Amino acid sequence: MGCVEKRRILHPCLYKVSLVLGSVSRNNAGLSADRIITEALRIIDGQGLRRLTMRRLGDALEVEAMAIYHHFPLGKEALFEAIVDFVTDVSRTGGEETGDEAAAQDDPADDPEDTGPREDTRPWDERLRAWAHAYRDRLLRHSGALPLIINRRPDTDGALRTLDLHYAAFTEAGLSGPDVVRAGAALDSYVTGAVIHQVRAAGLPGQHPAALNGRYPHVAALVGVELDPDQGFDDGLRTLLSALTRNR
Amino acid sequence: MGCVEKRRILHPCLYKVSLVLGSVSRNNAGLSADRIITEALRIIDGQGLRRLTMRRLGDALEVEAMAIYHHFPLGKEALFEAIVDFVTDVSRTGGEETGDEAAAQDDPADDPEDTGPREDTRPWDERLRAWAHAYRDRLLRHSGALPLIINRRPDTDGALRTLDLHYAAFTEAGLSGPDVVRAGAALDSYVTGAVIHQVRAAGLPGQHPAALNGRYPHVAALVGVELDPDQGFDDGLRTLLSALTRNR
């Protein structure tokens, strides 16, 4: 009862030696948290959230489903958390196939050394607009993961870092106290709301105008109107930022 | 092949007769789509969406789970659809326990006869604000159902009726063409974004200020600031509406 029993860790040591000597085939499929998250997102994007299954995910990784629990001991809920963190954290670039717009954002850094996150010297509104566009792109690209994002609290490191950047920018814009918090909330709400509206409205109205006519005359009258979501988002964003920072 | 075969509906007739005569105990638990939806929402609100299970729902209704399929033959997905319709359709009052604010909205109608939906004679901005507040209340009350709402297309009757009301109001406000569509999108996005932000931020920041200090100085500086979500929503709503209808 009172004595601490030392665990026998002899076996692992022997295994390590054997592995180094090459006398034992390493039971290692090259699994990692990052690889799991990437593959999970591929399933979500391709087949939808409901088809993301531990067993299917294992198949995609060419591994038994139970192997995933070694990297996410708390199970699927922890995996969801990690997915949200990944999608939400705009600052990390990793793993995304950028497709053909890869060269677009290329601004060659002066020093090739990796000196960590440099200070962003752009004015406050450019910084906020850049974040908003990047965040929106992430959400649209992985819109299948939106249900996960909703009821997960933004209390991770990445979320706090982002919030700090926002608060710093709005402070630089001349706001202070509650106005800063209000502005931060408005900015986050704007992006989320715009993305969800766009996702929901995708492929609408697929209704036959004739079926609408009479019952919903105002909808029917505007049935041909198509708006450019990208343009609309940027316009609304600029309007919002200038409204938030008007002299109060 | 070419001949239409008449179905034998003798048995049901006999059953009906027997039921009327009382000679047969009616195998009827009083189940209905409305009762199922109400009970499903009670589970969602009380225990969360993930715990809404056909079997658990059956238990709550004091019925075998399989009985639900008689009212929703297409299964759980159809039930989800119905739940979204219910939560989303602000015009129907049914089934919600209004708690203690029941008497607040009481404006006694002049004619007690039920003449269907009367024309709303209030000015356009009051109508839109009333809808926005009612919709927000619905979403907040059933915030557990938010993930369901996201990727369901708003192409139901109720959604089109709401959209028609919005377009009519914005037209009355002097907008036309694409501006009406833009305004409608902005209004819907605003409510959704505000609600999701509020739900996500609930109970934040629960962080110890000391833990934040240094790493996130701007967040730490504002850690005590608490905003009234209701007030903030109404302020933002008024600002949005006036911004959308400024002379263009």
Place this chain on the structure above:
DNA sequence: ACCTGAACACCGTTCAAGT
């Protein structure tokens, strides 16, 4: 440390059957 295999409790859904 990293992964497998068998097992358990639970889930959505189907289908024949009861009244």
Place this chain on the structure above:
DNA sequence: ACCTGAACACCGTTCAAGT
């Protein structure tokens, strides 16, 4: 018409075992 009971395929998770 409305509900039950048994059954099937699939799911998340645990746990002992393998290397």
